[in-house]
Amino acid sequence: GDSVTQMEGPVTLSxxxxxxxxxxxxxxxxxxxxxxxxxxGEGLQLLLKATKADDKGSNKGFEATYRKETTSFxxxxxxxxxxDSAVYFCALSDLNTGFQKLVFGTGTRLLVSP
Amino acid sequence: DxxxxxxxxxxxxxxxxxxxxxxxxDMDHENMFWYRQDPGLGLRLIYFSYDVKMKEKGDIPEGYSxxxxxKERFSLILESASTNQTSMYLCASILTGGQPQHFGDGTRxxxx
Numbered sequence: 443g444d445s446v447t448q449m450e451g452p453v454t455l456s457x458x459x460x461x462x463x464x465x466x467x468x469x470x471x472x473x474x475x476x477x478x479x480x481x482x483g484e485g486l487q488l489l490l491k492a493t494k495a496d497d498k499g500s501n502k503g504f505e506a507t508y509r510k511e512t513t514s515f516x517x518x519x520x521x522x523x524x525x526d527s528a529v530y531f532c533a534l535s536d537l538n539t540g541f542q543k544l545v546f547g548t549g550t551r552l553l554v555s556p
Numbered sequence: 557d558x559x560x561x562x563x564x565x566x567x568x569x570x571x572x573x574x575x576x577x578x579x580x581x582d583m584d585h586e587n588m589f590w591y592r593q594d595p596g597l598g599l600r601l602i603y604f605s606y607d608v609k610m611k612e613k614g615d616i617p618e619g620y621s622x623x624x625x626x627k628e629r630f631s632l633i634l635e636s637a638s639t640n641q642t643s644m645y646l647c648a649s650i651l652t653g654g655q656p657q658h659f660g661d662g663t664r665x666x667x668x
Contacts, residue, residue: 476656485560485646485659486599531598535653542587542606542653543614548598 444469448532448547455522455554463517463550465506465532473534475499475508475515476544480529489517489530522554558583562647562660570668575634577663579647585658586651588630590614590622593644593662605630637667 478486490499495510532547563578591599601614603622648657
């Protein structure tokens with residue numbers, strides 16, 4: 443079945459450092475790919491998405507490119523802030539296998555220090 | 557703006573109790589979901605509903621049931637709560653496939 447694999451955390455960075463969180467997926471169809479973020483004490487909120495190969499999703503300085511050849515959707519940010527400290531989830535939605543269901547990775551905690 | 561509201565942020569119940577978690581969305585979405593979130597396991601789907609009175613089991617339905625009598629409300633029921641159901645529970649909704657899901661803030665449930 444479909445699956446999403448994320449790098450384990452926590453990822454600890456200093457403010458203004460470059461961020462990469464790796465995400466790879468396995469899917470039988472042509473999935474849509476998402477990054478969600480969960481700030482402390484809150485639910486998940488959509489950070490960015492991409493629906494086809496070579497699409498780049500971007501929001502709040504974060505970017506991720508849908509790479510079908512490597513089945514990856516890595517999250518990047520050029521300069522992180524303390525306020526980016528959160529848990530980041532990579533997810534996919536594959537209409538061929540599961541209606542509107544999302545398959546999530548296990549999440550990666552990011553800690554940014556001043 | 558989209559709003560998914562879960563009735564409780566924190567809940568403490570005892571083993572064997574019947575527990576109800578409520579979720580309401582104000583977006584006229586057809587599809588609603590219940591997940592549980594546990595450290596190291598990410599989010600796992602318990603049940604989802606694609607219409608009023610319609611439901612399907614997710615990946616971990618054992619010990620849970622759901623009710624959807626009205627479009628805007630989706631309830632998760634723990635028939636006889638057990639300590640291994642202590643977790644964070646998240647509700648979500650979506651209009652159509654391929655669109656992002658909208659989440660509530662979660663209910664942190666402790667079963668003693």
